[in-house]
Amino acid sequence: MYITLSCLRATTIVVPTLIPKTKTSTFSLITSSSLSMSTYHKELAAAKKAACLAARLCQKVQKSLLQSDVQAKLDKSPVTVADYGSQAVVSFVLEHELSAEPFSLVAEEDSGDLRKDGSQETLDRITMLVNDTLANENAYSALPLSAENVLTAIDKGISEGGPVGRHWVLDPIDGTKGFLRGDQYAIALALLDRGRVVLGVLACPNLSLASIGMQTQQSSASQIGCLFSAVIGEGTFMQSLDGSSPVKVNVSAIENPEEASFFESFEAAHSLHDLTSSIAKKLGVKAPPVRIDSQAKYGALSRGDGAIYLRFPHAGYREKIWDHAAGSIVVTEAGGLVTDAAGNPLDFSKGKYLDLYHGIVATNQKLMPSLLKAIQESIDEKASSL
Numbered sequence: 001m002y003i004t005l006s007c008l009r010a011t012t013i014v015v016p017t018l019i020p021k022t023k024t025s026t027f028s029l030i031t032s033s034s035l036s037m038s039t040y041h042k043e044l045a046a047a048k049k050a051a052c053l054a055a056r057l058c059q060k061v062q063k064s065l066l067q068s069d070v071q072a073k074l075d076k077s078p079v080t081v082a083d084y085g086s087q088a089v090v091s092f093v094l095e096h097e098l099s100a101e102p103f104s105l106v107a108e109e110d111s112g113d114l115r116k117d118g119s120q121e122t123l124d125r126i127t128m129l130v131n132d133t134l135a136n137e138n139a140y141s142a143l144p145l146s147a148e149n150v151l152t153a154i155d156k157g158i159s160e161g162g163p164v165g166r167h168w169v170l171d172p173i174d175g176t177k178g179f180l181r182g183d184q185y186a187i188a189l190a191l192l193d194r195g196r197v198v199l200g201v202l203a204c205p206n207l208s209l210a211s212i213g214m215q216t217q218q219s220s221a222s223q224i225g226c227l228f229s230a231v232i233g234e235g236t237f238m239q240s241l242d243g244s245s246p247v248k249v250n251v252s253a254i255e256n257p258e259e260a261s262f263f264e265s266f267e268a269a270h271s272l273h274d275l276t277s278s279i280a281k282k283l284g285v286k287a288p289p290v291r292i293d294s295q296a297k298y299g300a301l302s303r304g305d306g307a308i309y310l311r312f313p314h315a316g317y318r319e320k321i322w323d324h325a326a327g328s329i330v331v332t333e334a335g336g337l338v339t340d341a342a343g344n345p346l347d348f349s350k351g352k353y354l355d356l357y358h359g360i361v362a363t364n365q366k367l368m369p370s371l372l373k374a375i376q377e378s379i380d381e382k383a384s385s386l
């Protein structure tokens with residue numbers, strides 16, 4: 001039996017332990033074979049390190065959130081010093097850990113607003129946060145970073161992705177509204193190789209290690225902060241953000257929709273709650289929806305907290321790859337399926353956006369056929385009532 005010492009080590013170190021082999025319905029301890037010869041071993045270690053450091057920065061900001069830390073982007077969505085700081089940290093760490101490889105990053109934020117007059121104070125605060133977060137990383141001779149270095153690191157995220165070569169895909173804070181409310185958010189990082197997601201890491205600083213809804217019964221109730229990671233063909237693992245041993249997770253095995261519970265966005269503006277409630281009713285789902293922010297939903301689904309995730313954005317909204325790349329591999333490697341509303345797999349090879357039929361659906365293989373049927377009926381009914 002082996003455990004990973006810490007998610008902050010770029011090169012994952014595994015040591016023998018005396019932990020007995022235990023298994024629950026959804027978790028099992030990591031095995032040596034699943035860690036040894038991964039094609040993306042180096043990339044996984046770098047991604048975990050980058051996401052853990054970025055999570056540390058975000059946690060610090062969430063604890064002392066000042067109004068001046070929040071700005072509105074052109075599309076009116078909020079962006080905080082933590083979104084920029086997280087992007088700078090992940091970009092800097094990936095590029096330095098994987099310096100032998102060409103570096104391409106598709107990321108949500110850019111430095112445009114930070115380069116405008118009147119942004120110096122905000123930029124100085126971001127630069128300080130980034131340097132504080134990286135302060136213990138003695139291996140980086142480029143430290144401390146100047147404000148210009150931070151802007152450059154943020155702007156590395158300018159790649160368009162696509163079907164050729166490798167591209168990292170980053171949402172530095174997914175669920176900024178949840179972050180501002182003190183609720184769920186995620187640092188979501190994935191690697192595309194020839195248009196396919198081959199690796200994903202989701203850091204969820206406010207997600208309990210215990211299942212949602214079970215916190216009161218479990219001893220790990222007070223442990224908050226999860227790191228999910230998945231490499232293609234190797235399964236999905238969860239560990240605490242401060243570096244506990246990874247456990248393999250699996251999606252729910254529920255076959256009867258009446259016993260299923262489903263996740264959806266906390267924000268009604270992000271998903272049509274009336275459509276999802278019609279779908280749930282058709283399926284016979286009894287439990288009310290679990291509404292949480294961000295790709296933490298994919299993480300929770302991957303360990304069987306709920307059985308279904310439904311996301312139907314309002315007409316005209318185009319989903320971006322950084323909002324689903326990491327989450328989708330975390331769910332598929334845990335045995336689940338992630339498709340659009342017609343059952344098509346998500347295509348991450350088309351650049352920054354996903355072309356979708358209506359929305360995104362994630363569940364286990366048993367529930368998917370009846371779920372897709374209920375979805376189509378609900379979409380047709382909605383269309384005929386307009």
Ligand SMILES: Nc1ncnc2c1ncn2[C@@H]1O[C@H](COP(=O)(O)O)[C@@H](O)[C@H]1OP(=O)(O)O
Pocket residue numbers: 077108171173174175176177178264265266267269270271292293294295313314317323
């Ligand atoms: N109008 C919108 N419709 C759907 N999703 C949105 C909308 N505005 C922002 N988002 C993105 O939805 C995701 C969070 O949604 P949810 O928490 O509902 O799952 C985030 O990626 C958020 O971006 P951001 O990364 O800027 O927070």
Ligand SMILES: [Mg+2]
Pocket residue numbers: 077078079108176
């Ligand atoms: Mg945003």
Ligand SMILES: [Mg+2]
Pocket residue numbers: 171173174175322323
């Ligand atoms: Mg997002």
Ligand SMILES: [Mg+2]
Pocket residue numbers: 083108171172173174175176
């Ligand atoms: Mg974001």
